[in-house]
Amino acid sequence: MSDAHPAWLPPAAFTTVGGCRVLVHGGGLLVDTVFDEVVRACATHGGQARRTGDRHPAPSGVASGVGPSTPPGRAGAPPSPSGPAGDAVDLILAVRGAEPLPAPAARADDGEPLDDEGFLLTRADGLTVVLADTPAGLLYGLFHLVRLGAGALDVRATRRHRPALRRRMLDHWDNVARHPVMGQVERGYAGGSIFWRDGVALRDRERVRAYGRLLAACGINAVAVNNVNVHATEARLLIDRLDDVAWIADVLRPYGVRVHLSVTFAAPVLLGGLPTADPLDEAVRRWWESATARVYAHIPDFGGYLVKADSEGQPGPFGYGRDHADGANLLAGALAPHGGVVHWRAFVYQHQQDWRDRSTDRARAAYDHFAPLDGRFRDNVILQVKHGPIDFQPREPVSPVLAAMPATRLAVELQVTQEYTGQQRHACYLGPWWSEVLRFRPWGPDGRTVADLAAGGGLVAVSNVGDDPFWTGHPLAQANLYAFGRLAWDPGLDPVAVLDEWIGLTFPPATTGDPALVRETLHAVLDDSWRTYERYTAPLGVGFMVRPGHHYGPDVDGYEYTPWGTYHFADRDGVGVDRTRATGTGFTGQYPPPWSQVYESRERCPDELLLFFHHVPYGHVLHSGVTVVQHIYDTHFAGVAQVEQMRRRWRRLSGVIDPTVYERVAERLDEQLRCAVEWRDQINTYFFRKSGVPDARGRRIH
Ligand code: GCW
Numbered sequence: 001m002s003d004a005h006p007a008w009l010p011p012a013a014f015t016t017v018g019g020c021r022v023l024v025h026g027g028g029l030l031v032d033t034v035f036d037e038v039v040r041a042c043a044t045h046g047g048q049a050r051r052t053g054d055r056h057p058a059p060s061g062v063a064s065g066v067g068p069s070t071p072p073g074r075a076g077a078p079p080s081p082s083g084p085a086g087d088a089v090d091l092i093l094a095v096r097g098a099e100p101l102p103a104p105a106a107r108a109d110d111g112e113p114l115d116d117e118g119f120l121l122t123r124a125d126g127l128t129v130v131l132a133d134t135p136a137g138l139l140y141g142l143f144h145l146v147r148l149g150a151g152a153l154d155v156r157a158t159r160r161h162r163p164a165l166r167r168r169m170l171d172h173w174d175n176v177a178r179h180p181v182m183g184q185v186e187r188g189y190a191g192g193s194i195f196w197r198d199g200v201a202l203r204d205r206e207r208v209r210a211y212g213r214l215l216a217a218c219g220i221n222a223v224a225v226n227n228v229n230v231h232a233t234e235a236r237l238l239i240d241r242l243d244d245v246a247w248i249a250d251v252l253r254p255y256g257v258r259v260h261l262s263v264t265f266a267a268p269v270l271l272g273g274l275p276t277a278d279p280l281d282e283a284v285r286r287w288w289e290s291a292t293a294r295v296y297a298h299i300p301d302f303g304g305y306l307v308k309a310d311s312e313g314q315p316g317p318f319g320y321g322r323d324h325a326d327g328a329n330l331l332a333g334a335l336a337p338h339g340g341v342v343h344w345r346a347f348v349y350q351h352q353q354d355w356r357d358r359s360t361d362r363a364r365a366a367y368d369h370f371a372p373l374d375g376r377f378r379d380n381v382i383l384q385v386k387h388g389p390i391d392f393q394p395r396e397p398v399s400p401v402l403a404a405m406p407a408t409r410l411a412v413e414l415q416v417t418q419e420y421t422g423q424q425r426h427a428c429y430l431g432p433w434w435s436e437v438l439r440f441r442p443w444g445p446d447g448r449t450v451a452d453l454a455a456g457g458g459l460v461a462v463s464n465v466g467d468d469p470f471w472t473g474h475p476l477a478q479a480n481l482y483a484f485g486r487l488a489w490d491p492g493l494d495p496v497a498v499l500d501e502w503i504g505l506t507f508p509p510a511t512t513g514d515p516a517l518v519r520e521t522l523h524a525v526l527d528d529s530w531r532t533y534e535r536y537t538a539p540l541g542v543g544f545m546v547r548p549g550h551h552y553g554p555d556v557d558g559y560e561y562t563p564w565g566t567y568h569f570a571d572r573d574g575v576g577v578d579r580t581r582a583t584g585t586g587f588t589g590q591y592p593p594p595w596s597q598v599y600e601s602r603e604r605c606p607d608e609l610l611l612f613f614h615h616v617p618y619g620h621v622l623h624s625g626v627t628v629v630q631h632i633y634d635t636h637f638a639g640v641a642q643v644e645q646m647r648r649r650w651r652r653l654s655g656v657i658d659p660t661v662y663e664r665v666a667e668r669l670d671e672q673l674r675c676a677v678e679w680r681d682q683i684n685t686y687f688f689r690k691s692g693v694p695d696a697r698g699r700r701i702h
Contacts, residue, residue, distance in 0.1 A: 004207060005470045005661075007214050007478050009146075011044050012508035016152050017145050018045030021088055025053040025102055026095030030135030033254045034093055034142050050087065053099040090153065091145070093130045095138050105129050108158075117221070117256075118162030119144070123155040136221075136256045143217040147501055164451060167382075167411065167458030168488035169222035169260070169343075170215070171306060172465075176201075176226060176241075177233035186227050187417050187551075189424035190466030190473035195225055199233055201244035205251055211465065212255035218485030222258045223248075223463075228308035228345065230264040238263050238291060239271050246298045258303040260343065265307060265327060266315040267291070278320040279330040288334035296338040304340035305331050306384070311348045324348070324369060325376035332378040343411060343460065344377075346370050346385045346401055353565045361577075361585035362565030363389040363612075366401045371590075375407040382457040384411045387437045387450075389587070390566065392420050392462075393543035394433070394534045397599065397609055400590035402453050403442035411457035412437070412450060416480050417464040421533055423552050424464065424473035426672040427646065427665070428533045429526040431483035431495030438491040444594045451491035459488035474668050475661045476526060478506065496527055513656040521653055525646045532646070534608075536639030536676045539632045539683070541612035542568045542576060553675055554682040568611070570690055574618055575628070576611035588613060607631075618691040632687050633695045636680040643669070643676045 011018075018041030024034055031054065039049040094105040101109060108124035109131055119132040119141035130141035144161060145152040173186040174193035184192040194207050215223070225248050226234045237245055238261060249259040268274040268287040278284055295302050309316025309327055317327030328344040335342055349365035366389060377383065383405065388396025392415040402410060414434055415421075421428045438451040438459075451459075461484045464472050472478050482502045486493055503522045509515035537554070538545040544566040547555040559566045568575055578584030580600050588600040598604045599613045607622045618629035626634065647669040653662055685702045688694070695701055 003469065004210055005475070005478075007471055008482055008502055008505040009214060009217055010506070010508060010511065011041075012511050013146055013149075013505045014041035015045050015508070015510070016148075016150050017047070017091065017142070018042050019047045020090035020153070021048040022050070022091045022093065023089045023102055024049065024051045024093050024138075025099075025105065026093075026097060026135060026138060027054040027099075028095075028135040029254055030139045030256055031095060034135070034138050037142060038093070047090075048087075050089075052102060053094070053097070055099075089127055091128045091130075093138055093142060095132050095135055101131075105131060112160070114160065115162045117166075118160060120158065120160050121145075121155055122158040128153055128155050139216055139256055140219065143219075146217065147505065149504065163219060163489045164491055165455055165459050165488050167222050167341075167460075168220045168485060169224065169303075169411075169458055169460045170220055170416070170463040170465075170484075171224045171228065171262075171413075171460055172463045173227040173229075173417070174225065175229075175231065175234060176237065177231065179231065182229075185466055186229060187419040187462070188464075188466050189418060190464060190471060190477075191468035192466055194465060194467050195248060201241075201247065203244075203247055207467070208248060208251045209254075211471075212252040212257050214471075214481075215252075215257050215485065216255040218482045219489035220485040221256055222260060222303050222458075223252065224260040224262055224306045224343075226262045228262045228306060229312070229314060230262050230308075232270075234262070235264045235267060235270050237261055238267055238295070242295060242298045245295075249299045249302065253301065258301055259299065260303040260306050261295070262306045262308070263331075264315060265309045265317070276320065277315065279317050279322050279326040280320075285330060285333065288330060292334040292338065292340070296340075302338070302340060304335050304342055304380070306343040306345070307331065308345045308347065311345065312351050316348075323373060325373045328381045328383075329376075329378050332381045336378065336380050341380045341382050343382050343384045345413070346383050346399075347391075347413075349565065351565070352563045355561050355563065355567065359585070360565065361579060361587055363577075363579060363587045364585060364590065365389075366399060367404055367590045370401055370408075371404040373408075374405040377408050379409070382409045382411045384413050384457070384460055386413045387434075390543055393541075394421050394428075394530065394537060395541045395608055395612075396543065397541075397595075397612060398437055398440045398442065398450055400442075400587075402450055403592050404590070409457040410453055411460050412454045414459065414461040414484065416461040416484050418477065418480070419462075419551055420546065421530070422672065422675075424477045425552075425668050426533060426675065427474065427476045427525055427529050427669065428480075429476070429483070429495075429499060429529045430480050431487065431498055431530075432527075433530050434484065434487055435491070435493075435495040438487060442595060443592050449491070459484075459491075461488075470661075470664065475664050476522075478502070479526060496523070499523065499526055507657060511658075517652065518657060521649050524649045528642070529646070532639050532642040534639075535635040535642070536679045537683075538568070539611065539635065540576070540607065540628065541609040543612065544568070545683070554679045556682060556686045569615055570687070572690055572692070574616050574620070575687070575690075576615040577613070578615040579613045584615075618687070618693055627693075629687055629691050629693045630696055633684055633697075633699070633701070636684050637699055640673070640676045640680045643673045647673055 022038045042049045092105045104125045108122045108129040114133040117136045119137040132138040176196040177199040268277045268284045272287045308314045310318045331342040346366045385401045441447045479502045483498045486498045512518045548558045579587035581589045688701045
């Protein structure tokens with residue numbers, strides 16, 4: 001095993017499964033994976049692993065009945081019914097297929113189809129049965145049992161499980177060659193890349209395999225292996241460095257994770273020597289077709305391309321006077337015969353805006369570019385839309401693009417890497433934020449949710465993983481990666497319950513000095529940490545106010561006079577961006593009712609988004625009953641007090657959990673507090689100086 005932290009798959013998480021007599025039934029690569037997992041768990045925890053229904057010979061020594069006949073720790077367990085070979089079993093994991101199911105599994109089978117990745121969990125004849133139609137379904141069933149822990153043997157009701165979203169994908173913003181400004185991983189806060197270093201492929205099989213395993217265990221099934229900003233070295237992955245991509249695909253395949261590649265729209269020029277990359281040019285079309293055929297010759301189950309075009313300097317169809325449907329359809333055409341998809345990003349805006357120009361609103365850009373194209377995209381184009389209209393701020397409304405494209409497959413893009421939420425130096429559990437986004441109903445209470453709208457495309461997130469021993473720099477940021485996968489599988493899950501799962505797996509009771517204290521402390525630190533972060537940073541949805549460039553820490557006017565289109569317009573009277581139809585940029589008109597009306601109205605707009613939609617006087621009274629400026633002071637004092645409290649609580653775990661985890665988190669909480677104080681003082685001082693309004697409670701403002 002790699003020396004990386006086991007994250008949510010420590011050996012102790014397999015105590016129950018590994019203590020059972022397990023029968024795995026079925027054939028194929030992913031069933032081999034399931035069997036390997038079970039064999040390994042049983043070797044650690046004293047159970048037995050057997051396999052049937054596999055037409056390929058199993059590895060020697062594990063084919064039939066290994067381990068003691070009565071597993072340790074199970075003395076006195078009720079006698080179990082017989083498996084097909086006459087040996088007792090506690091647990092069957094079986095794929096329905098050509099070969100007959102073991103008898104108890106056959107009795108549990110209701111014959112209803114289970115979907116590509118789904119499984120059925122039931123209890124029959126005193127044993128637990130997982131049934132799937134595909135090896136992938138079985139793999140997800142196994143990890144579900146792991147999550148259940150002891151509950152895996154106490155299944156009371158039959159339940160079918162299937163993912164709500166088909167593609168659950170992580171985008172790695174990993175560069176192959178270290179970028180002079182952005183480094184090895186753009187917006188990466190966990191060391192280098194697990195795939196690439198200084199221009200070469202790392203090929204660390206153990207690490208990448210361990211990664212695939214973690215992804216499968218939380219439900220993720222696709223990965224894009226390089227940054228959406230495709231520089232010269234990365235562009236070559238498509239042609240002469242395909243072996244590097246194929247290697248990653250080979251290592252991730254046993255865990256059901258497919259590989260995607262970010263490509264540059266200019267590839268035909270850059271790599272093919274053509275004079276143009278015009279999407280309507282015949283030679284360009286042929287070039288993409290043959291390049292894509294070569295990709296599939298290397299990687300038969302290749303997922304497809306990911307493209308950032310005409311955005312922040314990346315080339316795109318606009319360069320040839322074409323639109324984004326022309327661009328996306330070109331690549332989709334090349335991928336279609338092979339079953340691949342193109343994830344085409346909707347993050348297109350004018351990044352060289354004149355701050356004096358009040359008519360351009362960055363929030364409007366994605367809708368203005370893409371809504372008119374609805375219906376023109378091929379079936380295998382997935383329009384990948386950032387969840388908010390600006391850029392992964394700790395608070396934004398949901399992007400109006402999601403409600404504007406009924407004839408287009410949509411994927412929602414989240415940011416697990418904490419670019420704007422503390423950069424993995426701050427503990428900030430994002431599950432509750434994503435859950436709000438996924439449950440949001442753009443047409444009001446009776447309409448569909450964002451998760452429904454993404455069902456045909458998927459949920460995508462920018463990865464927070466690097467070569468750091470804890471994977472994510474901040475050990476508690478692992479919870480974000482885990483929660484992303486789980487919410488992509490089931491957006492209806494309660495994010496605090498997901499956190500609880502993560503705690504149980506990552507800190508198994510048997511491995512800590514005081515399981516109840518560990519659980520309670522992690523909840524106390526993380527449950528509300530996103531709202532805490534929101535309290536001490538930019539207020540009421542106005543966003544940014546971060547240091548330009550690296551985006552860490554406060555700088556209230558840092559972006560105010562820049563070309564990036566992220567302004568707050570604070571003056572002596574008030575603050576916020578007027579995005580109304582009546583007097584502002586008209587952005588509110590991009591929403592369907594009721595939100596177009598709710599956001600338009602200062603009175604009805606939710607407090608937490610007030611400054612995103614309105615420019616209001618400092619004395620404007622919020623629904624909460626306090627004025628805007630008093631709210632700013634109150635939340636900033638409260639946010640810091642909460643971080644102090646988080647830090648105090650964490651200290652109680654000293655000597656109770658793994659000291660390396662304890663120390664790393666403790667260190668980061670010190671930095672979080674330092675930074676939160678800086679945010680509080682800069683924001684409060686700024687607004688006090690602008691408004692001249694003193695704090696009603698007389699606290700110290702500088
Ligand atoms: O949030 C911004 C980041 C850029 C990133 C861009 C994008 C990959 O600051 O670093 O570029 O979004 O999403 O394309």
